[in-house]
Amino acid sequence: MNLPGDAPTNGAETTALPVSAPHAGVALGAPEETPFRRIAGDFAASKLALFGLALFALIVLCALFAPLISPQNPYDLAQLDVLDSRLEPGSRSGDGKLVFWLGTDDQGRDMLSAIFYGLRISIGVGVTATLCALAIGTTLGLAAAFFGGRTDSLIMRVADIQLSFPAILIALILLAVLGQGVDKIVVALVAVQWAYYARTVRGSALVERSKEYMEAARCLALPASRIVFRHLLPNCLPPLIVVATVQVAAAIALEATLSFLGLGLPITEPSLGLLIANGFTYMLSGKYWISFFPGVALLATIVSINLVGDQLRDVLNPRLQR
Amino acid sequence: MLVFIIRRLMQSAVVLFAMSLLVFVGVYAIGNPVDILINPNADQQDIERAIRGLGLDKPLWEQYLVFLRQAALGDLGKSFAFNVPALQLILERMPATLELATAAMLIAVVVGLPLGLWAGLKPDSFAGKSIMAGSILGFSLPTFWVGLMLIMVFSVYLGWLPSNGRGPTTDLFGVPVSFLSWDGIRHLVMPATNLALFNLALVIRLTRAGTREALLQDYVKFARAKGLSDARVIGVHVLKNISIPIVTVTGLQFGTLIAFAIVTETIFAWPGMGKLIIDSINVLDRPVIVAYLLIIVTLFIVINLVVDVLYSVLDPRVRLGDTKA
Numbered sequence: 001m002n003l004p005g006d007a008p009t010n011g012a013e014t015t016a017l018p019v020s021a022p023h024a025g026v027a028l029g030a031p032e033e034t035p036f037r038r039i040a041g042d043f044a045a046s047k048l049a050l051f052g053l054a055l056f057a058l059i060v061l062c063a064l065f066a067p068l069i070s071p072q073n074p075y076d077l078a079q080l081d082v083l084d085s086r087l088e089p090g091s092r093s094g095d096g097k098l099v100f101w102l103g104t105d106d107q108g109r110d111m112l113s114a115i116f117y118g119l120r121i122s123i124g125v126g127v128t129a130t131l132c133a134l135a136i137g138t139t140l141g142l143a144a145a146f147f148g149g150r151t152d153s154l155i156m157r158v159a160d161i162q163l164s165f166p167a168i169l170i171a172l173i174l175l176a177v178l179g180q181g182v183d184k185i186v187v188a189l190v191a192v193q194w195a196y197y198a199r200t201v202r203g204s205a206l207v208e209r210s211k212e213y214m215e216a217a218r219c220l221a222l223p224a225s226r227i228v229f230r231h232l233l234p235n236c237l238p239p240l241i242v243v244a245t246v247q248v249a250a251a252i253a254l255e256a257t258l259s260f261l262g263l264g265l266p267i268t269e270p271s272l273g274l275l276i277a278n279g280f281t282y283m284l285s286g287k288y289w290i291s292f293f294p295g296v297a298l299l300a301t302i303v304s305i306n307l308v309g310d311q312l313r314d315v316l317n318p319r320l321q322r
Numbered sequence: 323m324l325v326f327i328i329r330r331l332m333q334s335a336v337v338l339f340a341m342s343l344l345v346f347v348g349v350y351a352i353g354n355p356v357d358i359l360i361n362p363n364a365d366q367q368d369i370e371r372a373i374r375g376l377g378l379d380k381p382l383w384e385q386y387l388v389f390l391r392q393a394a395l396g397d398l399g400k401s402f403a404f405n406v407p408a409l410q411l412i413l414e415r416m417p418a419t420l421e422l423a424t425a426a427m428l429i430a431v432v433v434g435l436p437l438g439l440w441a442g443l444k445p446d447s448f449a450g451k452s453i454m455a456g457s458i459l460g461f462s463l464p465t466f467w468v469g470l471m472l473i474m475v476f477s478v479y480l481g482w483l484p485s486n487g488r489g490p491t492t493d494l495f496g497v498p499v500s501f502l503s504w505d506g507i508r509h510l511v512m513p514a515t516n517l518a519l520f521n522l523a524l525v526i527r528l529t530r531a532g533t534r535e536a537l538l539q540d541y542v543k544f545a546r547a548k549g550l551s552d553a554r555v556i557g558v559h560v561l562k563n564i565s566i567p568i569v570t571v572t573g574l575q576f577g578t579l580i581a582f583a584i585v586t587e588t589i590f591a592w593p594g595m596g597k598l599i600i601d602s603i604n605v606l607d608r609p610v611i612v613a614y615l616l617i618i619v620t621l622f623i624v625i626n627l628v629v630d631v632l633y634s635v636l637d638p639r640v641r642l643g644d645t646k647a
Contacts, residue, residue: 161337164626169581169618173341176603176611177348253464260466261588261600273466280470280589284485288474295467303462 042315052307059301063119070113071098075270084108086282089289103289105278111289114275115297121271123301125182126252129189134244136190137197142228142236144198145205156202159195167192167254175263185264189251200243204236238316245309249302256298272298327631334623341619342393345612346386393616399609401602408613412595417497418488419594422586423579425501425514430521431572438529439556445534453526460523465582469516469589476512483512486591513590517583521575528571532564539563566633573629577622 044050062069072079089103089111102111144155162170174188208214209232217231258264259273260280267274272294279290380388392398398408441453477485488500488509500506536542537560545555584596591597595614602610 161333165619165622166578166581168584169622172581172584172599173344173615176599176615177345249462256464257466257585261585262604263600276467276470283470283474284478286478288478291467291470292474295464295470298464298467299462302464306458306462 039315043311046311046314049307049311052304052311055300056304056308059119059297059304060123062116063123066113066116066120070110070116071100072110072113074109074113074117081108086287086290089293102293103287105275105290106282111275111293114270115272115294118270118272118275118294119297119301121265121269122252122255122273122298125186125189125255125265125271126248129186129251129255130193130244130248132186133190133193133247134197134240137194138201138233138236138240140194141198141201142205142232145202145209146224146228146232152202155198159198162195163199167250168257171254171258172263175258180263180266182265182269185255185258188258189254192254193247193251196243196247197240200239201236204239205232208232208235242309242313242316245305245312249305249309252298252305253302272301327627330627330630334627337623338616338619342390342616343386345615346389398613398616401607401610408609409617411610412598412613412617415593415595415598417499418592419580419583419587419596421499421501422510422513422517422583422592422594423576425510426517426579427521427572427576429514429518430525431568433518434522434525435529435568438526439533439561441526442530442533442537443556445530454530457523457526460519460526463519465516465520466585466589468519469513469586472512472516473589484509485512488593513586513592516589517579517586520582521572521579524571524575525568528568529564532567533560536560536563570629570633573632574626577625580618580621 043053067073084100084104085106085108087100087104087108089101091103092099098110100110100112102115104110105114140155140159144152170192171185171188174191175184178184178187214227214231217227222231255264255271256273256276259271260277262277265271265274270278275294276291276298279287279292279294282290396409400406401408401411404411437453441450444450473485476483488506490500490503490505500510541563542555542559545559550559580595583592583594584600586592587594587596588600595618598610599614601607602614
């Protein structure tokens with residue numbers, strides 16, 4: 001049974017025209033005009049956004065296939081040679097086999113390889129934290145909008161108060177209490193981020209709740225869980241996707257900052273932030289590359305995600321729809 | 323207004339209470355308070371006496387009440403590392419942080435306002451577009467990395483500015499400050515600029531958006547029709563009307579600056595509260611951690627309250643009925 005608003009792919013379309021949802025898949029005009037294609041087409045209209053997407057895809061591929069494309073395994077001590085330590089970019093290793101395109105760190109580790117492996121950890125932590133925060137925040141936000149009353153004011157008050165403190169402070173408090181570790185930094189990032197999703201989803205859910213298709217769903221006496229997850233949620237997705245995209249970048253930046261301060265990841269999980277922190281000591285003696293290149297990788301990741309997020313915001317905004 | 327302030331104060335008390343509970347549970351229940359509060363070199367008898375002396379043999383809720391009572395009296399314990407009261411230690415470092423944050427705010431406003439105005443008046447010019455592109459970078463660049471790059475360029479390669487510390491301080495009404503001596507200013511410039519970047523981008527964007535909106539308003543058209551000079555139209559009429567959001571946001575951002583000073587102070591070895599908390603976390607100086615967290619939360623609550631009240635004073639259209647945090 002395909003109720004109005006039931007198909008999740010109709011998200012963006014139904015925000016503007018909820019009643020037309022059943023037709024969306026059946027095509028208005030050209031047979032290929034699915035919502036996904038329309039969004040993809042709009043997205044591709046911006047060259048900058050396409051560039052961002054391509055850059056991000058490249059970075060993710062580097063992170064995914066790090067063991068295959070890295071010149072060396074930077075954490076296999078047998079492959080490191082202390083004699084190669086702190087070599088300038090472009091120099092050769094002592095045995096002449098490797099070229100260190102981005103130089104080496106204090107243990108003779110190839111920076112390029114270290115960055116590929118660091119990207120895995122940074123992106124992994126950022127994406128995991130964002131997905132968890134998305135799930136928790138969305139559930140709480142939907143609950144607030146659906147139940148209203150006390151539940152609503154309690155959840156939103158907590159979110160408001162939390163949002164009045166800067167993210168770095170909340171994360172710092174939690175990490176000071178919890179200590180170091182991958183799981184702990186994910187907890188801290190989730191605690192920082194859930195409120196954004198809760199607020200976003202509550203806002204759009206309150207708008208959607210009063211629309212006809214929701215009334216229809218209620219008249220059919222569907223169970224609350226089905227109404228919330230099959231009808232309400234899909235129609236609240238577009239703004240959530242935008243917020244989630246931007247928040248991945250924010251999570252990666254925050255994790256890097258905390259790790260740089262020595263509060264985030266332990267030394268056994270060398271994310272980009274830790275690589276930069278490690279190079280800080282050598283920067284004063286002019287060995288810039290140990291900090292500089294991980295920073296460029298971090299910057300490229302954040303900027304590419306933000307470019308994609310900016311364009312998604314325009315494409316998925318029903319008020320700007322052409 | 324009075325009702326609003328009272329309600330906000332009550333809400334603040336609840337937040338502070340919740341925070342103290344979180345910090346208390348985190349520090350005293352998850353970690354072992356004996357390890358935390360008692361000198362590890364003490365013998366068994368001393369330890370037992372200290373446990374009784376600190377009230378650690380009492381149930382947790384009673385300990386919490388004692389902790390609250392002492393905190394209310396300003397006793398937040400003694401720092402292990404420095405062996406002075408934690409509160410005093412933090413208050414000593416506070417002027418350095420406040421000076422840094424104030425300098426950063428000044429840079430953000432003094433530089434950001436003209437740039438934003440320019441970008442708003444000439445949005446399609448090359449300069450306008452460059453300013454906007456720069457402001458996007460200001461949002462995206464991670465603060466700590468920019469700090470490192472500043473040190474690399476200005477300290478290591480050019481050798482113009484010192485890379486760490488606060489330099490000599492001069493007493494101003496009994497408070498040590500850096501900005502009164504040339505060497506102090508040289509020490510202050512780089513950390514303050516680093517801390518200012520994010521807010522600089524923010525002020526540019528706010529000013530630009532405000533200017534573009536204001537230029538379309540009737541009062542600007544009317545001022546122009548009256549034959550006022552451009553300088554007067556923009557300097558008085560436009561600037562006055564866009565100042566409200568800028569004041570609010572910069573005010574609210576002041577708290578954020580103090581929080582982000584943690585990062586900047588660590589990079590530039592600036593002897594403020596932020597560096598103190600990081601050092602304390604690294605050596606597990608728990609009383610200082612607890613004291614810092616409670617003080618900074620209180621500071622935030624006060625800043626948020628002051629900004630909300632100021633907002634309603636500046637803009638009479640704002641009604642303070644709705645309670646925001």
